[in-house]
Amino acid sequence: MIVPKVKYEVVDEGIRLGHEDALVAKNALQEGWIKVEKLTPDLADKARRLAKDQNISTSDAETLLLARQRQVEAFLVDEKPLSNLAKMYGLKVWNTWIILLEALAKGLIEDSDIQAAINELGKKRHKLKTEQAKEILDAAKRIIFIRNKVAQASELD
Numbered sequence: 002m003i004v005p006k007v008k009y010e011v012v013d014e015g016i017r018l019g020h021e022d023a024l025v026a027k028n029a030l031q032e033g034w035i036k037v038e039k040l041t042p043d044l045a046d047k048a049r050r051l052a053k054d055q056n057i058s059t060s061d062a063e064t065l066l067l068a069r070q071r072q073v074e075a076f077l078v079d080e081k082p083l084s085n086l087a088k089m090y091g092l093k094v095w096n097t098w099i100i101l102l103e104a105l106a107k108g109l110i111e112d113s114d115i116q117a118a119i120n121e122l123g124k125k126r127h128k129l130k131t132e133q134a135k136e137i138l139d140a141a142k143r144i145i146f147i148r149n150k151v152a153q154a155s156e157l158d
Contacts, residue, residue: 006060106144115141
């Protein structure tokens with residue numbers, strides 16, 4: 002679930018700027034597994050005040066308050082200040098890397114996809130430090146190791 006301003010930033014502006022992942026988000030919207038949710042006027046007003054008080058974007062404040070109102074299972078955010086604020090609001094926070102590692106653990110992607118994401122997202126947009134990239138790759142290696150052990154154990158049964 003995203004708010005209209007996030008849809009504009011991610012999809013509309015992303016496509017205009019030539020970001021490939023904007024097309025992925027556009028397809029997800031068309032397929033219905035991402036939905037755009039409008040805010041009530043009251044919630045939009047609260048979001049404007051929160052944005053000003055916490056020095057965050059209005060779209061981030063809208064997303065945070067909508068997530069809290071809807072009691073979402075997890076809040077997807079990559080920016081540390083917003084992540085901290087979401088935790089203060091009682092939300093479980095996930096980031097891009099957690100989602101990718103979860104997908105790896107479930108066999109939906111491969112470790113090469115993690116490396117590609119680090120190269121594409123980490124270096125260009127998320128400005129991952131070398132140490133952070135290493136931690137993510139180490140986690141991916143542990144997941145692959147466990148997946149292989151589980152696969153070997155099930156072959157023996």
